[in-house]
Amino acid sequence: MYNPIKTIKTNTLGTINMLGLAKRVKAKMLLASTSEVYGDPEQHPQTENYWGNVNPIGPRACYDEAKRVAESMCYAYKKQEALEVRVASIFNTFGPRMYMNDGRVVSNFILQCLQNKSVTIYGDGQQTRSFQYVTDLVEGLIQLMNSNYSLPVNLGNPEEHSIEEFATIIKKLSGSSSKIVHLKAMEDDPRKRKPDIERARLILNWFPKVELTDGLISTIDYFRNELSRNDNQWSMKQRMTY
């Protein structure tokens, strides 16, 4: 959303270039797709068969629609060129070594809590997300690549929280005295999101293993160390709003 044209180019031209390369060298192609393909979902939780509810001209369209066309391109190459494709629909993921200034909710809330700045909830905070820890995702991706299953597979943790609850959890775990404040809601922000992971369970025998609080404790520790290493120079980048 910060750079919509680059977002579209990376996800469309980038994917078609990689598909062409995979065809030439006879490689198997993994598309790191996203739960954003489901848009602001009218089905809850979201199964892989759900076609989604995306505003094609809204501020998120550069990402959502580009990822949707990236999926279409994978299946076009599979059909026409018999290319082996694997498509992971990745739900919100966090963990140590994530980029601290990316403007997403986990990094924003942890930085704000550790710096005792106000924790910024966009809108009423009743929108929900389901967060998975990075090691669970990596395990799922490896299992998907090692399988012979070519349709999309959701990889996410179905434990769902409102963003308001999430702010309170991070504040408590980081021992912060930050205030929680409400800012303007983001346009087209999905109201709820939770993966149905039955397909991953059945096909890959995969399910998330790391508890949210354990994952958050490791991530908060990582942020704390980075902040002290960088002499507290990190500043927080707010997402560009349209």
Ligand SMILES: O=C(O)[C@H]1O[C@H](OP(=O)(O)OP(=O)(O)OC[C@H]2O[C@@H](n3ccc(=O)[nH]c3=O)[C@H](O)[C@@H]2O)[C@H](O)[C@@H](O)[C@@H]1O
């Ligand atoms: O995992 C996914 O499927 C997608 O999740 C994210 O999109 P989003 O769910 O909007 O993630 P965040 O930007 O972290 O926002 C989550 C929620 O927290 C809210 N938020 C975010 C930041 C903040 O400071 N305050 C706040 O209330 C947002 O409005 C939103 O409702 C990523 O941006 C996508 O790259 C990814 O594909």
